[in-house]
Amino acid sequence: MTELKDLQLIIDEAVKKLNYPAQPADLYEPITYILSIGGKRLRPALLLMACDLFGGDINAAIPPALAIEVFHNFTLMHDDIMDNAPLRRGRETVHHKWNQNVGILSGDAMLVEGYKLMMQVDDRILRPVMEIFNTTATAVCEGQQIDMQFEEQDNVVIGDYLEMIRLKTAVVLGGALKIGALIGGADKQDADLLYRFGEQLGIAFQLQDDILDVYGDPEKFGKQVGGDIIANKKTFLLLKALETANNTKRTELESWLSKKDFNAIDKVAAITSIYNDLGIQNDAIAAMQTYADEAFAALEAINLPAERKQYLKDFADDLLVREK
Amino acid sequence: MTELKDLQLIIDEAVKKLNYPAQPADLYEPITYILSIGGKRLRPALLLMACDLFGGDINAAIPPALAIEVFHNFTLMHDDIMDNAPLRRGRETVHHKWNQNVGILSGDAMLVEGYKLMMQVDDRILRPVMEIFNTTATAVCEGQQIDMQFEEQDNVVIGDYLEMIRLKTAVVLGGALKIGALIGGADKQDADLLYRFGEQLGIAFQLQDDILDVYGDPEKFGKQVGGDIIANKKTFLLLKALETANNTKRTELESWLSKKDFNAIDKVAAITSIYNDLGIQNDAIAAMQTYADEAFAALEAINLPAERKQYLKDFADDLLVREK
Known part of the structure; x- marks a missing residue:
């Protein structure tokens, strides 16, 4: 088993190698920027662990692991606009550093980049992997919408809250692990x-x-x-x-x-x-x-x-x- | 050959049958709303025509045709926010009728729904179809970014303008036709x-x-x-x-x-x-x-x-x- 910190390092290195076009700069620089701010890379690391667990080749799982990280950061970029947040991990948010339109459009492009990375799997598992990714993405959007509604809502009960965090947060961990498992041959x-x-x-x-x-x-x-x-x-x-x-x-x-x-x-x-x-x-x-x-x-x-x-x-x- | 107006009718009927979940209402109602506003359905009609051209079964091409229409309307939903537009086809824009956050998030969910629809093709052509879709989506984001930059830019030359409209508008027609052609067996x-x-x-x-x-x-x-x-x-x-x-x-x-x-x-x-x-x-x-x-x-x-x-x-x- 590769140690967590080594997996995180693998992801960090692979993120650095994601080379987006120079132009249009306001479309691609924010992607490189938000990915460089870091974070713990737990989601992609989980994907690699899952692949490893079933004896798969970690290298084959790197692009889909990056897909999960790019997707996660796309959600952060758009959530930060919706939450009107000036800072993320102690650094300026994209819509603050550039402007709101840049945050929206760069986020859109980032979601597409996530799909491109996720498609880099064997034909044998292309469809199931993409289906998990789709389901995960939909759940995260639903979770974010419910979370925003909660702010206006007086009668939120614990069951609703647990369902919201399942959709907004938990399914991405589940999705990352399941995709890694399929790549690993589970x-x-x-x-x-x-x-x-x-x-x-x-x-x-x-x-x-x-x-x-x-x-x-x-x-x-x-x-x-x-x-x-x-x-x-x-x-x-x-x-x-x-x-x-x-x-x-x-x-x-x-x-x-x-x-x-x-x-x-x-x-x-x-x-x-x-x-x-x-x-x-x-x-x-x-x-x-x-x-x-x-x-x-x-x-x-x-x-x-x-x-x-x-x-x-x-x-x-x-x-x-x-x-x- | 099926007449254009019949193809448009096929699309209109299929759009009506797209049944999104009732909840969260603020995530899914805007999708149904913007799709119901209509438009000429030219892009999905082109996809069906291309399939037909090569002797393919139009019915098999309906979900990908819907994918193109859903994708196109996703770009309209987000573009309207970026352009601060109150009206679209004579009706209130989504971010105006609901609010900006709804426009952002509902658009995101819509892009994912586009991917789900586009995946409804034979395994044989799944990867090439998705690659065309990805390339198209990236081009449209680039075109929109360049278009926004033009507003601030003094030295726009005709060549740049033609490249912008190619990216923002033309590639979707090309992409729709190419996907239809692949489904039709070209x-x-x-x-x-x-x-x-x-x-x-x-x-x-x-x-x-x-x-x-x-x-x-x-x-x-x-x-x-x-x-x-x-x-x-x-x-x-x-x-x-x-x-x-x-x-x-x-x-x-x-x-x-x-x-x-x-x-x-x-x-x-x-x-x-x-x-x-x-x-x-x-x-x-x-x-x-x-x-x-x-x-x-x-x-x-x-x-x-x-x-x-x-x-x-x-x-x-x-x-x-x-x-x-």
Whole structure:
């Protein structure tokens, strides 16, 4: 098994070799730019791992792995416009550095580039691979739309939230793993199980993200702790708190949510204290564990020796005890 | 040969049967909406014609024909945002009727739906068809970017303009025809010739559009006559006038172009009069004819009996003598 950091390095090198035309500069430079900002390259690394898991040649999986990374960054480019975000990974977003039209059109071109890369697989698996990619792309669009709707919506329940993060985040992990599995020669059943592993792991991963926003170590967590609280983001923690609070606590919580004028530190402290009183962290950890268990059960059911799967299990474990 | 209006009807019926999920409504309703606004369905009709030309089964070509129509409307949805256009074919644009984020995301989903439809071809031609689709999509993005740049650019020359309209408009006609040809069983050489026919015809078609903007019959032309002139759009006519005018005429022309405050009717009349003095209409017709000749030469070279190709020739002739 190639180590995660080596896989990430392989992706980083391959990203650098993606050579887009010089002209039109405003179409292609933003693609190179957003890809150069980096990130952890987890999605393409998962694709390579899945290929490796079934004894496939990692080199054959590099273009589709890049496809997943290009696709992921296309979604970031367009999401940043929709969220009006000035920064991404500490750097200017594309629509900010250039302008909004550049962000839209360059993103469009990037999605097409993703398709071109994804097509670089054997004819034997071209259609199933493209079908997974299509399904994944549609799900991500649906997830993003639902996420935007949540901002305007008062009656979001936890089930809706879990479905939203499954669509917006988790299916890309599942899709990457399943495509890697097909390239590696897995049969349909094992490929589906690995998809399930990725999807459930993805939901657990997002729940972990929700938890870290409140309970992460500010030294290690890359973002401002409490950012979700300040923005009234409907995370698992907030929805669970609204669901389980008694009238007094709920009124207190809702009063903070409706405040237009507030001290951010006070708001984070107050809502965290409500979460603490309600034991929300434990609820979130329990939910996360449920999805992690589902993921591990799917992995276990794959028709391969346990020691061969240990690597992915360790990877998932690491992902879920991360502090950033 | 099925008549054009029957082909358009086939497309209209098939578009109506495209059933998108009810939810998320703001993702899928805009797709149904923009497709329902109509348009002439020329691109998908060309795809069906090409399939028919080589004796293929039109029914097998319907999903890819829809793919071209869905793709074309995706580009309109995003272009309308970039152009800040409130209306399209007399109806509210998507970003106007909903909002900008809906326009971006729904467009993204639409591009993916285009890919799903385009994949509905035999395994035998799946890869070449998808490659043409990818190439076409990239070209359209490049063309749109160059078109936007032209607005800011002072030194646009006719050659750049012709390349822009080739990328933004003409390649879709070429791509649609080539895909139809492959579905119909054409060999590579004939498919390439039909691509060339569509590409050159597409350039001629756009030049005709430029001419109609100024010289079209206001009764028959769907848009405001002189719209390009009012907006200082760098059409073939304007670029040719700037290129051929003597100093006096050029100064007069540039003075109109730089006016911020003007009566639209006066401006259209004045610039049209300059065009008339310079004989620009004839230059544009000559250029259009050159591309039309190229198109017909490519059609002629296709290895089929002349009478079989007459229908496409008549279609192209009709297209280029249209008044709207």
